[in-house]
Amino acid sequence: MALKLTVNKLSFKYDGTQVLKDVDMEVKLGEMLSIVGPNGSGKSTLLKCINRILKTQQNTVLIDGEDTNKLNLKELSRIMGYVPQSSTNTFPFTVFDIVLMGRKPYIHWSLSERDTEIVAEMMDYIGIGELAMRHYNEISGGEQQKVIIARALAQQPQFLLLDEPTSSLDIKHQLEILCILKSLAKTKHCSVIVAMHDLNLASRFSDRMLMLKQGSIFTVGTPDAVLTEENIESVYGIKTQVTNSVLGSPQVTPLISEFNGIRPLKTPPKVETIDRRA
Amino acid sequence: MSTATELKQLYQKSKKRKILAILSLFLALLLAVVVSVSLGAGSPGFAEATQVIFSKFFPFLNINPGPRLTQTIILDFRLPRIVLALIAGAGLAASGATMQGVLRNPLVSSHILGISSAAGFGAALAIVLGVGVLGGFGGYLVIVNAFLFSLLAMVIVYGIARIRGITTETVILAGVAISFLFSALISLLQYLAPEHDALHAIVFWLMGGLSAATWDGILIVFPIVVLTVALMVQQSWNINVLSMGEEVATSLGVSSKRVLTITMVLETLATASIIAFTGVIGFVCLISPHVARMLIGSDHRFLIPCSSLIGACLLLCSDTVGRLVIQPVELPVGIVTSLLGVPFFIYILASKRRQNWR
Numbered sequence: 067m068a069l070k071l072t073v074n075k076l077s078f079k080y081d082g083t084q085v086l087k088d089v090d091m092e093v094k095l096g097e098m099l100s101i102v103g104p105n106g107s108g109k110s111t112l113l114k115c116i117n118r119i120l121k122t123q124q125n126t127v128l129i130d131g132e133d134t135n136k137l138n139l140k141e142l143s144r145i146m147g148y149v150p151q152s153s154t155n156t157f158p159f160t161v162f163d164i165v166l167m168g169r170k171p172y173i174h175w176s177l178s179e180r181d182t183e184i185v186a187e188m189m190d191y192i193g194i195g196e197l198a199m200r201h202y203n204e205i206s207g208g209e210q211q212k213v214i215i216a217r218a219l220a221q222q223p224q225f226l227l228l229d230e231p232t233s234s235l236d237i238k239h240q241l242e243i244l245c246i247l248k249s250l251a252k253t254k255h256c257s258v259i260v261a262m263h264d265l266n267l268a269s270r271f272s273d274r275m276l277m278l279k280q281g282s283i284f285t286v287g288t289p290d291a292v293l294t295e296e297n298i299e300s301v302y303g304i305k306t307q308v309t310n311s312v313l314g315s316p317q318v319t320p321l322i323s324e325f326n327g328i329r330p331l332k333t334p335p336k337v338e339t340i341d342r343r344a
Numbered sequence: 345m346s347t348a349t350e351l352k353q354l355y356q357k358s359k360k361r362k363i364l365a366i367l368s369l370f371l372a373l374l375l376a377v378v379v380s381v382s383l384g385a386g387s388p389g390f391a392e393a394t395q396v397i398f399s400k401f402f403p404f405l406n407i408n409p410g411p412r413l414t415q416t417i418i419l420d421f422r423l424p425r426i427v428l429a430l431i432a433g434a435g436l437a438a439s440g441a442t443m444q445g446v447l448r449n450p451l452v453s454s455h456i457l458g459i460s461s462a463a464g465f466g467a468a469l470a471i472v473l474g475v476g477v478l479g480g481f482g483g484y485l486v487i488v489n490a491f492l493f494s495l496l497a498m499v500i501v502y503g504i505a506r507i508r509g510i511t512t513e514t515v516i517l518a519g520v521a522i523s524f525l526f527s528a529l530i531s532l533l534q535y536l537a538p539e540h541d542a543l544h545a546i547v548f549w550l551m552g553g554l555s556a557a558t559w560d561g562i563l564i565v566f567p568i569v570v571l572t573v574a575l576m577v578q579q580s581w582n583i584n585v586l587s588m589g590e591e592v593a594t595s596l597g598v599s600s601k602r603v604l605t606i607t608m609v610l611e612t613l614a615t616a617s618i619i620a621f622t623g624v625i626g627f628v629c630l631i632s633p634h635v636a637r638m639l640i641g642s643d644h645r646f647l648i649p650c651s652s653l654i655g656a657c658l659l660l661c662s663d664t665v666g667r668l669v670i671q672p673v674e675l676p677v678g679i680v681t682s683l684l685g686v687p688f689f690i691y692i693l694a695s696k697r698r699q700n701w702r
Contacts, residue, residue: 119591119595139594142597143595143596144597148592153588153589156449156450157444158641159584159642163643168596170585170597171596175578182352182355182356183352186351186355195347195348195350195351198351198354198355199358221596
């Protein structure tokens with residue numbers, strides 16, 4: 067059982083542009099860490115580097131002190147599960163087929179009884195049993211995201227990486243998915259590393275938060291320590307008011323003002339009106 | 345909410361349904377073979393045909409083989425043609441299913457990857473100039489040339505795709521480009537063809553047909569197709585995973601470049617060896633996977649075998665119709681496949697409620 071994921075001076079260039087610079091971080095078993103930061107700050111890239119979808123230098127991503135570059139893809143896929151921002155599929159796969167793909171790291175050709183059992187258990191746990199024989203492309207976005215999480219869990223990973231899993235979902239599905247992630251971490255089933263946009267949701271569900279600014283870590287710590295008005299202003303460039311929510315977690319309310327450069331009432335440019343009946 | 349045990353049973357049941365569908369297709373194919381054997385010019389009926397076949401393949405049964413003419417018609421003409429139809433249909437359809445899955449594109453066929461037109465150019469070159477890459481080769485000149493040019497096309501496509509990194513997009517774009525290049529070269533040869541006979545031979549080859557089937561040819565194609573299709577089926581899990589995208593495949597421990605390379609080689613070997621003997625037959629490899637997907641879904645462990653059976657069935661039925669419809673003239677199988685296959689395909693497309701592509 068792997069206990070600790072360490073990222074050590076991770077830098078990454080994409081076609082010559084520096085996307086990540088000297089990122090150091092550590093995730094322990096049973097922890098839920100959220101990665102926040104503006105668009106283009108390197109959240110997705112960081113997740114992909116950890117999961118070796120993007121190649122990194124030697125000795126930058128370590129599991130219990132061991133370099134993950136020394137593992138082959140299959141070995142790594144038994145330790146880490148990855149949930150992308152959105153998944154589409156050209157061809158008609160059933161939900162069960164999709165979750166079954168999570169067993170790929172363990173199967174050669176034939177499926178064992180245990181494989182189908184694990185898939186069935188994970189689907190039951192996530193609450194998508196009813197969808198099992200539906201086609202993946204026919205279910206809603208929120209349901210699809212749950213299917214993909216079930217697939218990642220079928221890999222039996224010790225670290226679950228998710229890239230903005232709730233960005234395009236309604237509020238109920240957002241809460242459901244974050245509750246699932248939180249319980250996975252809390253029961254020490256696996257550690258959860260999740261890139262997020264919604265600061266309030268992140269603050270409510272994470273044990274620790276990591277704030278990225280232009281590819282470097284700006285600050286890392288508990289939600290209380292990270293989500294301050296000053297930090298948010300220097301990273302996102304907007305004024306906010308941080309209060310305590312009814313649940314005790316910090317709550318960020320963005321202020322709209324001339325000072326932020328966001329004018330609330332901006333008159334659209336004048337365009338001649340066209341007589342549509344002509 | 346269904347429990348885990350119920351879910352498992354549900355899945356086992358769906359698996360059984362798929363296997364059952366494949367078995368019924370197999371039976372349908374056997375039936376088609378029997379019907380096809382007993383129909384045609386100078387026709388010995390079903391009873392005589394079976395008599396000849398049994399006496400030939402099970403000599404220990406001591407069955408009277410019947411008149412010599414019947415024997416020749418069945419064993420030297422009809423049977424090799426039927427067997428080649430089965431092999432070609434199965435091989436092309438399996439290749440189509442594999443490449444559509446790997447490249448995540450429902451429009452992929454041997455046409456789009458340049459293999460067909462390269463084979464066509466190789467054949468045309470041999471027909472017009474009477475020379476092949478390997479010099480004289482007797483009657484095999486056209487076949488060998490077509491085969492080698494298909495391989496050449498694959499190597500070029502792979503080489504071009506590598507420049508930007510092997511991804512589904514680069515492979516498809518390079519394939520389309522090469523396909524156009526060889527099509528232009530074929531036109532050029534047709535334009536410059538010195539004599540009417542050569543032009544006719546090129547056109548005939550490009551339409552594809554099974555009338556030239558011989559046991560010698562089958563002995564070459566059969567092992568290649570069986571081996572490559574078996575290896576495609578072996579890649580099923582990788583293809584399944586890859587159909588969710590390259591990043592997801594990596595996160596599930598599958599290198600997309602590796603799978604793409606392997607399947608491209610398999611597909612080219614299968615398609616090239618078939619096309620070399622039959623001429624360009626395109627439609628089967630495009631349509632059979634779609635019919636199969638509508639029947640049993642996209643899990644390639646079942647899809648590839650199912651698609652092969654459908655391809656074999658489609659090609660055999662088309663060729664039989666082509667043989668019979670305006671006797672004594674035969675229609676090339678390439679034409680019949682499209683004429684029969686398209687209405688059939690539109691029918692299932694319209695009758696199926698489920699949306700298969702989005």
